[in-house]
Amino acid sequence: MNLSSAFANGFSSTAILIIAIGAQNAFVLRQGLRREHVLPVVVVCALSDAILVQAGVWGLGSAVQAHPALLVAARWLGAAFLLAYAARALLRAYKPAAMQVGSDGATAAGWQPVVLTAMAFTWLNPHVYLDTVLLLGAIASPYPPSLRMGFAAGASLASLLWFSALGWGARWLAPLFASPHAWRVLDGVVAAMMVALAVGLLLH
Incomplete structure (x- = not known):
């Protein structure tokens, strides 16, 4: 065992876990496509992961295992949040005006609610405590x-690189979302994903 092997193991283990498409990744992808407050979203997600990684590495995992009620509470809060976000995604799918994208990243939405949503996708997700x-x-x-x-x-580092690639790399897909119909399809898929994840949390 040496420092470089520990670093490589941490990087590869996190890369395998984080790339799976989930609620957080879907949100970061959507913000990247909209070019809306990508930097604060990436910072919040990467910093939150770093905090959770430190907590897991230094023993919080055993504390969570000793108090399963914490995961139960996170499960219900997370499911409620996912269902609420699914409802918002469906609303956006029926309102093209809500899906306008500014070419310079300037949009009607302020950064505060976007950051709070990114935090909710991270900290209200029970899977982040199980995985991270x-x-x-x-x-x-x-x-x-x-x-x-x-x-x-x-x-x-793996978390930071992934969220950066997802947030800023999404603009390469922007031509596919030049029409309101494409945004309707994306928001419809996001809504279905959020409902499925919420139901999965409640059933398991």
């Missing part, structure tokens, strides 16, 4: 304390 805190914490547990910082650094 418990699973990554378990993977990092064999490392001595002197190497866990390397693991956490690799994990945090």
